[in-house]
Amino acid sequence: MSLTTYDVIITGGGLAGLCLARQLRQEHPDLTVLVAEKKKHPVPEAAHKVGESSVEIGAHYFSKILGIEEHLVEKQLYKLGLRYFFTDGDNRDVTTRVELGPKSFPKVPSFQLDRGRLENFLLEENRKAGIDVLDGVKVTAVEFGDPHHRVDIDIAGTVHSFKGRWVVDGTGRSGLLRRKLGLSRPASHNANAVWFRMGRRLKIDDWSPKGSWQDWMPMQERWMSTVHLMGKGYWTWLIPLASDSHSIGIVVDDAIHPYQTLNRFDRAMSWLHRFEPQCAEVLEAHRDDLDDFLGLQHFSHSCAQMYSADRWALIGEAGVFTDPFYSPGSDFISIGNDIVAELITRDRRGEDITAHAAFFSRMYLLLFNAFLKLYDGQYPIMGNAQVMTVKVAWDNACYWAISALLYFRRKYRDMAYMQQLEGLLTRFFFLHARMQHKLKLWNDADQASYGYQQMSLLDMPYLHRIQGQLWDDIDDATLTARLHENFAELERYADVILQMAGGRTIDRHHGGFENAAVFQLPKATVAA
Template sequence: MSSLPELPAANVKCHEQPNNQTMMSDNNDFDVTILGGGLAGLTLARQILMERPETQVAVVEKRTFPVDETTCKVGESSVEIGAHYFGEVLKLKKHLTDDQLPKFGLRFFFREPHQGLADGTEVGGSEFFSAPSYQVDRGRLENYLADHAEDMGVTVFGGSKTRSVTLCSECEGADQHEVEFTQQGDTTRIRSRWVVDASGRAAFLKRKLQLSEDIGHDINAAWFRIDANIQVDGWSDDEEWQTLTGKVPRRWLSTNHLMGEGYWVWLIPLATGSTSIGIVADPRIHPLSTFNSLEKSMDWLEAHEPDCFDSLQPHRDKVQDFLAMKNLAKGSRQVFSAERWALVGEAGVFLDPFYSPGSDFIAIGNTMVTKMIMDDLAGRPIDHLAPTLQSIFLTLFQNNLLTYRDQYPLFGNPRIMALKFVWDYAVYWGFPALLYFNDKLTDVGFIQSLSKGIEEIRDMNLQMQDFFRAWFQADPEVNADPAFVDQSEVELMTRLNAELREKLDDAALRKRFGANVGLIRDLMFEITDRVKRTQPSVATTIPEMRPSTNRLCQVFESLNL
């Protein structure tokens, strides 16, 4: 673990007396101040108070609640870690079940220019996976969290703009951080033992401390919502295709990905009846300037995804919002400090929305921050804990980054991507999801006991992502043959997902993790062995070995490999 960066020099006035327009009193002292009352900030406040109800928590938020349910934010689609965090850790399952939508997994469509949606390759499940996930209407969820936060005792300063944060390390002898904000023209200062930045892309602390880091993953995005339920199930009248996922149309409940070289388009249904549509692209192939307005986005969809364009065109008068964003992926050199500050959510890091990891990293980050706060408030030192949890967090982030970096050129190739999905899911369910579901990502000793297996998974993942790129270089043809790769029929996928719901003691969990390392290793050999038979020119450092068990025969046959 490298040493933590020093704070940049700052021109700080420490503990100056407030002027006549600045309010400060004894009841402005808190244990924790959270900058930002969005998804990351409000879930953190809830988690802290569920762990320690007497904790004094303040949330400083620029909006006032309730917010408009149509809120232009990424993060509507959850996957297993985030869904488990919301439903089980935060006890929000009733809200998710009653007021949000169940998610029918991730679904991917590949087509060539002459093909319709049903004529190409589809990858997804015919049944729901065992571990649930949800399509989350962010505005609705954040209103629910804000309403219940005040009931739990959180002090919410709505309609407030953070003006400054003075960390206690900047002032000799200080033992509290100080946050200054304006609210309805008045300036208020509050003090707290902890300050956590959950301000999203405003990234107040990251900017102040100059922690931004280029992670080498350049993607841009534009997204909007339409007040209409756009269902991909109706994009073809082929009855056989329509019934591949059951008698009742339900593809629309998936996070649907329309795939092409250098891009993907999402369609996400929301419980309010709206549909979220987004374009995410590698600027080397599809510059942001080609879709950075609603009109340009529609023109772009007409050119690249005409079925999607045709379904949206009748509803253009129902567009609710639009946002374009450059440089979506963000890194940070530091996210936690033993000096009692932290960055969570997009105020810290953000990867890529492709596999919906945003709420996962909120879950992991918030859980780690809660652990540090609980230990600190209980009088236990965190000098070792903070950098160790940060190392775990950033290791997970960097390993996940491998999944996306320099992979967008492959996105239009169904044979490569269908196998990449199996690989990526296996790594995700077999490693971080398994440990999070068993509440072990903050158990430093347990994580360190798995270090050899974690390092092997990281090395295998690096080799496999290189392999997928090399395969594309050797065989860039799309070949979107009519096929349905049914992930519900891939036994290793259904088993790894179902095993997330099993509660294991330490010995059983260690054994399961070891078995997963072996399975992932075997999967690496099976994929590379099969591909090298048809593409012997693919360059790879992976040794030529036969797998102990063939698990993907059905997938290979569906893809004509």
């Protein structure tokens, strides 16, 4: 029997799969692509999937590379950055908590994403572009072959077989190919999450009418941030969605907050009453607006291999997942999809992709392991406003100075360029890992009082500059020079942080960031 043949079959039509299909069609208009998605579309808005907050890499991928900026601006929400509130007393008054977050929208934008709305849009746009998208179907088997693989798909109770030169797995954490090939690997980071959506807007700006709270940020749009309520071993997110719903999530270190204490809605509310009572009281008034409740235990996972010269690849959570803190999920989708597009492009040209597949797989997993160090063993720091503020500043500096800068110049898919950076990146990953260890030791040794009440990282000239430079149109030579300069600055910044840790305080008048002019903060706003 003759089977329908495609250049690429993507198993899974979630965010990663739908984005890759669109990207491949844009880069190769003659490419034939089949997407097989388990969920029947259209899916519900709001009560659909977690992963609603994007940061710079993911937002750039969606808006500029995929070209859906109009949808993001008109149908989603601009994001007012990441905002953190650190534990103060019994957490019954948000205005007394140390606040870290921007006072205005950053120069480089990001978005809050209603995943149901976005994935419905992408699916329909892909169909309009001539991509074959099957929804409400189940992939039952994948058999590898040469020159084509076979994919069996159950469509309305009948199994149909298709041939594809490439098979790309976008089936999420179920990991169809990861399980088939025995590639699953554990991750050392042991954290759990529960999340739910309320069918109404929850504005943290309305939680208190106090004057000093409003004076620091007159625009009163804190609710447009991804809001983090922070404590030892946990963080709680508040994310607004364009459908006027709000996403609420609790992410915890299992050793400090066992999963069984919050794995049902009533338990999650009891947990919030204990650790975040002001948030709990707000939510109690809207129990009738509950849309859904989901949980995931030990969500972090790794993988032995992402890409193969035998023309298969893993994308998104079908491969690896770190942690939702800093919202890196769409970043890894962006980088991974770019790599897969590069491998398919080279294969279509008749090139031997053995070296490229091996290099990209190793590079992607090194990046994953570097990101994992942001989280593994670091959750206790979340209760320390002083150390966690420095950690957030350091982590953002690394992201903007190296990781995001490489992506904005599309270099993760350029093997020759990345190979000549291996020495620099090795030193960068070592410095990054060393600083995460030092921050943990600082937290273990110090619970000092904190001199700031409210501050914005983008008021720090150094961070403001490196974030703003992401869009600079520079050639490879200039990029390389900038990366080396940025790494040298990171080394100096690390020295400043270690001096701060040695002094064990960030005072609003002496020491702290003011020890080095390039990292200087303006005078802090301090509670009366």
